[in-house]
Amino acid sequence: MRPSTLRRITHAAAIGLAGAAVATLLAAGPRGAGPRFFHDDPLTREPDTQDASKVKPWDIDLTIDLATNLFSRPGDKTADVRAQNVNTIDEVPDSSWFTNRIGARPLSIEDAVRGPLRSDGPSPDGWTVTHAKEAGFSPGFTMQDGAGVTWFVSFDPRGFPEAATGAVVVANKIFWALGYHQVENRLITVRPDRLAISGKATFRPPSGVRRPLRRGDIDAVFARAHRNADGTYRAVAGRAIPGKVLGGFRYHGTRPDDPNDVVPHEHRRELRALKVFGAWTNLVDMKAGNTLDTLIEVDGRGVVRHYLQDVGSTFGSSAIGARDYDEGYDYLYQGRPLAKRALLFGFPLPVWATVPYPDERAIGRFEGKVFDPTRWKPRAPTAAFLRARPDDTFWAARRVAAFPDAMIQAIARTGEFSDPRAADALAAVLMQRRDAIARAYLPAVNPVVDVALSPEGALTFANAAVDAKVAAAPASYAVEWARFDNATGESTPIGQRTVVTAPRAAAPDRLPTTAGAYVKVLIGAVDGPRAWTTPVAAYFRRTASAWTLVGLERQP
Amino acid sequence: MPQVDFVCMGSSLVRRCRSAAPICLVAAALSVAAPAWSQTSRTDAVAERQAEKAKDLKPRMPPGAERAFKWVKDELIDEPSGLYPLFGSVYSGGGFTLGAGYRRYYGDNTHWDAKVLQSIRNYRLLELSTDSWNHAGGRLDVHARAGWRDAPDVPFYGLGIDSPRTAAGFGVTQAYGGADAVWRALPNVRLQGGLTYEDYSVAEQSGSRPSIDSLFTPLTAPALGLDPAYWHGTASVGYDWRPAAGYARSGGLYQVRYHRYAGGVDDFDRVEGEVVQHVPLVRQNWVLSLRGQTDAILGDTAVVPYYLLPSLGGGDTLRGFSSWRFRDRNAALATAELRWIPNRNIVDVALFYDAGMVAPEFGDLTLRRFKSDAGIGVRFHGPAATPLRIELAKSREGLHLVFAGSAAF
Numbered sequence: 001m002r003p004s005t006l007r008r009i010t011h012a013a014a015i016g017l018a019g020a021a022v023a024t025l026l027a028a029g030p031r032g033a034g035p036r037f038f039h040d041d042p043l044t045r046e047p048d049t050q051d052a053s054k055v056k057p058w059d060i061d062l063t064i065d066l067a068t069n070l071f072s073r074p075g076d077k078t079a080d081v082r083a084q085n086v087n088t089i090d091e092v093p094d095s096s097w098f099t100n101r102i103g104a105r106p107l108s109i110e111d112a113v114r115g116p117l118r119s120d121g122p123s124p125d126g127w128t129v130t131h132a133k134e135a136g137f138s139p140g141f142t143m144q145d146g147a148g149v150t151w152f153v154s155f156d157p158r159g160f161p162e163a164a165t166g167a168v169v170v171a172n173k174i175f176w177a178l179g180y181h182q183v184e185n186r187l188i189t190v191r192p193d194r195l196a197i198s199g200k201a202t203f204r205p206p207s208g209v210r211r212p213l214r215r216g217d218i219d220a221v222f223a224r225a226h227r228n229a230d231g232t233y234r235a236v237a238g239r240a241i242p243g244k245v246l247g248g249f250r251y252h253g254t255r256p257d258d259p260n261d262v263v264p265h266e267h268r269r270e271l272r273a274l275k276v277f278g279a280w281t282n283l284v285d286m287k288a289g290n291t292l293d294t295l296i297e298v299d300g301r302g303v304v305r306h307y308l309q310d311v312g313s314t315f316g317s318s319a320i321g322a323r324d325y326d327e328g329y330d331y332l333y334q335g336r337p338l339a340k341r342a343l344l345f346g347f348p349l350p351v352w353a354t355v356p357y358p359d360e361r362a363i364g365r366f367e368g369k370v371f372d373p374t375r376w377k378p379r380a381p382t383a384a385f386l387r388a389r390p391d392d393t394f395w396a397a398r399r400v401a402a403f404p405d406a407m408i409q410a411i412a413r414t415g416e417f418s419d420p421r422a423a424d425a426l427a428a429v430l431m432q433r434r435d436a437i438a439r440a441y442l443p444a445v446n447p448v449v450d451v452a453l454s455p456e457g458a459l460t461f462a463n464a465a466v467d468a469k470v471a472a473a474p475a476s477y478a479v480e481w482a483r484f485d486n487a488t489g490e491s492t493p494i495g496q497r498t499v500v501t502a503p504r505a506a507a508p509d510r511l512p513t514t515a516g517a518y519v520k521v522l523i524g525a526v527d528g529p530r531a532w533t534t535p536v537a538a539y540f541r542r543t544a545s546a547w548t549l550v551g552l553e554r555q556p
Numbered sequence: 557m558p559q560v561d562f563v564c565m566g567s568s569l570v571r572r573c574r575s576a577a578p579i580c581l582v583a584a585a586l587s588v589a590a591p592a593w594s595q596t597s598r599t600d601a602v603a604e605r606q607a608e609k610a611k612d613l614k615p616r617m618p619p620g621a622e623r624a625f626k627w628v629k630d631e632l633i634d635e636p637s638g639l640y641p642l643f644g645s646v647y648s649g650g651g652f653t654l655g656a657g658y659r660r661y662y663g664d665n666t667h668w669d670a671k672v673l674q675s676i677r678n679y680r681l682l683e684l685s686t687d688s689w690n691h692a693g694g695r696l697d698v699h700a701r702a703g704w705r706d707a708p709d710v711p712f713y714g715l716g717i718d719s720p721r722t723a724a725g726f727g728v729t730q731a732y733g734g735a736d737a738v739w740r741a742l743p744n745v746r747l748q749g750g751l752t753y754e755d756y757s758v759a760e761q762s763g764s765r766p767s768i769d770s771l772f773t774p775l776t777a778p779a780l781g782l783d784p785a786y787w788h789g790t791a792s793v794g795y796d797w798r799p800a801a802g803y804a805r806s807g808g809l810y811q812v813r814y815h816r817y818a819g820g821v822d823d824f825d826r827v828e829g830e831v832v833q834h835v836p837l838v839r840q841n842w843v844l845s846l847r848g849q850t851d852a853i854l855g856d857t858a859v860v861p862y863y864l865l866p867s868l869g870g871g872d873t874l875r876g877f878s879s880w881r882f883r884d885r886n887a888a889l890a891t892a893e894l895r896w897i898p899n900r901n902i903v904d905v906a907l908f909y910d911a912g913m914v915a916p917e918f919g920d921l922t923l924r925r926f927k928s929d930a931g932i933g934v935r936f937h938g939p940a941a942t943p944l945r946i947e948l949a950k951s952r953e954g955l956h957l958v959f960a961g962s963a964a965f
Contacts, residue, residue, distance in 0.1 A: 038598040049603035050610045207661035208636035259610035325839045338899045346896030
């Protein structure tokens with residue numbers, strides 16, 4: 001083989017290759033090449049071992065990002081690739097992208113309502129405007145409070161009180177609870193006459209020539225914002241994220257100057273999961289421009305932390321009013337449906353044309369009765385969105401289903417809508433959509449979860465679809481046991497296949513008891529949906545006194 | 557869990573990787589990284605991969621096409637001052653037109669602008685303008701412009717709705733300079749006023765048609781042989797609640813515009829009225845768009861040059877007829893479109909029907925004598941503009957293909 005040929009191939013796939021390799025390392029060792037499970041499996045935290053302090057800020061052009069996602073298929077072209085940042089038990093470890101919260105750890109309603117809030121918000125006085133907002137549709141500016149903390153302030157558009165600001169704070173808490181790094185957003189009331197303008201503040205008018213910020217520039221912001229009857233303005237203040245701002249992240253590939261970013265983003269499960277979380281909240285504006293990377297210092301090393309910075313494009317309102325009817329139903333461009341409807345005089349009638357929406361101006365066009373999560377679409381598909389597999393959507397759906405009614409209602413109330421019916425309506429729709437997501441995605445794969453093996457050999461597990469009351473329990477499960485050789489990957493059956501009618505089974509007598517031994521258990525439904533008959537494989541390692549789950553394979 | 561198969565080792569690596577590239581690439585990586593298995597933990601194995609990447613860090617280098625696109629966008633579209641490409645129209649019937657402009661700001665919202673347009677039929681425009689907007693609390697825009705327009709091959713079919721299909725031709729140049737202001741007195745209410753000096757010169761046409769002088773007289777082509785100049789004052793009031801004038805699926809426009817031409821052959825007045833209504837159906841899956849338009853010279857006695865008379869025909873009026881097909885002192889036009897929206901962000905398709913008439917007296921405009929056409933069109937649009945409209949219209953005078961860079965109405 002010519003070295004140059006190999007070099008071309010490896011360069012062509014360099015990012016994906018490195019990521020794929022690491023992902024495989026995260027999830028499972030190759031058969032015959034080393035141990036299947038390491039002593040630290042399953043990883044609970046994806047390590048950032050290298051210093052990323054030399055990462056350079058970049059600016060992702062929104063038009064190019066949109067065109068790339070609409071008209072091409074960026075990222076790994078391989079079909080049906082398993083998420084590559086999952087650990088050996090098919091879970092997403094904590095990382096610079098994600099922190100396991102709901103569904104993984106106890107999360108109280110109080111925790112969820114607090115969300116990312118870590119302060120009391122802007123200090124009451126001493127607000128000084130440092131920039132007028134120059135990008136985006138919603139009116140806003142940047143200010144420093146009396147304590148010198150920087151806040152990004154955005155308002156509701158004129159004529160649409162509470163819609164945009166309410167969406168920001170509610171979605172902010174939902175996405176925090178789901179596990180994403182979030183900006184600290186607070187509802188505030190702004191009195192224009194109490195704002196000072198920093199002497200260093202500048203503004204870029206349509207001429208493009210930057211100049212000192214003037215009062216008139218701020219007045220122009222307020223002219224586009226919804227004014228309360230008492231002359232004040234309701235706004236959301238987002239606290240500046242700590243660290244050096246690096247720009248957004250793409251939903252495909254890796255950041256080439258971040259040594260720790262080795263898993264292609266389209267193969268990150270938490271980004272694929274936005275297919276489900278986005279559908280739940282109607283997060284239609286899933287673009288790089290709404291993400292943000294920052295460089296922070298952890299243990300003396302530079303680490304890039306990744307934020308879903310702007311999740312305000314959710315529910316039924318946009319930054320300038322109610323959403324278009326088709327948002328959530330169509331990409332901005334889809335060639336085949338476009339051609340079909342062009343030739344058929346507008347037929348077939350699209351779903352959005354007849355969807356009934358609740359009559360709540362503060363939440364806009366957001367409903368849960370007709371909602372079908374499998375058909376939901378953002379404005380433009382991201383590579384991660386398109387790569388989501390049933391095991392990814394199952395993982396995500398479990399988290400959505402973990403939100404109890406009371407938590408959703410409490411989070412909806414943090415929108416501080418003046419009409420309490422708005423919060424109730426928002427919560428009701430979120431609950432309907434949550435249930436639709438559970439119905440769609442939990443039964444789509446073998447939903448065996450929470451597999452455990454007691455020291456005495458009692459196997460227990462749960463059925464996520466049954467527990468969520470979206471499917472009937474199968475009449476029985478088949479359970480097969482095997483010794484597992486961690487070095488070779490070979491399995492040796494122990495005893496006969498057993499059939500149980502409840503989600504528990506006793507281990508066969510010949511279960512190994514020596515520390516370091518491994519067993520493999522296959523669990524599948526005997527009847528029930530077809531996907532349920534494909535067994536889930538659970539791997540346990542024996543310690544001195546217990547069995548520890550170290551591996552779980554769920555076939556999509 | 558997918559198992560990685562180490563089949564692509566040794567000399568067959570390249571061939572197999574081409575056919576089963578992704579999986580093999582992973583395997584290749586792992587085989588290259590074989591020492592990783594000397595690691596004793598998953599964390600160490602990940603660390604090794606990250607350490608490998610750390611040896612070859614580099615900022616992202618966009619592909620060439622992306623760099624080129626970004627240059628065009630940054631330099632020619634987004635940059636407020638500087639050169640920019642221009643697609644427009646010099647004069648109705650000029651055909652496909654391209655040009656360039658150079659804009660330079662001298663205030664936050666004020667710039668001067670120089671532009672040149674050239675059509676495939678050799679119609680030309682040079683214009684220097686200055687525009688300043690958002691004064692008086694964002695309610696007032698002011699504009700001033702001076703320019704020169706040359707339309708060397710304009711058809712003239714004669715006056716009246718029964719004019720023959722055979723056209724004479726003429727060339728007309730127009731030098732102009734003036735200013736106007738737009739006052740948004742209330743939400744959706746627009747008041748406009750302006751004054752322009754317009755100097756017309758008629759010349760021999762450059763095309764293959766017979767000269768207008770050979771077929772018409774001053775009686776059948778008013779002001780034939782004269783090169784008048786006018787002070788042209790305009791005033792209009794309109795209520796416009798469309799989301800954008802350049803593209804709309806809802807709302808309407810109700811507008812009256814008054815023109816006063818002073819000087820030239822005779823002073824004369826002209827009034828235009830326009831009503832546009834877009835009726836969205838089933839949440840704008842379809843839109844019924846209606847337009848009614850009248851254009852009338854006030855009074856019977858003033859001589860109005862034939863090229864300043866109300867006219868019908870062409871891509872903005874009677875689309876199944878040639879540009880300037882019908883001229884007279886009064887005109888009326890009614891248009892109905894049934895549009896469907898295959899994609900709300902990019903394209904509309906429409907069936908349309910146009911009917912119109914010209915007449916020497918306003919009272920002579922009778923529906924039974926209206927000329928009509930029908931057709932189908934595709935419009936490529938953005939949220940507020942229609943940069944490309946392609947339509948095929950059929951009338952008794954044949955098929956006409958329309959290419960336009962603006963909305964039909």
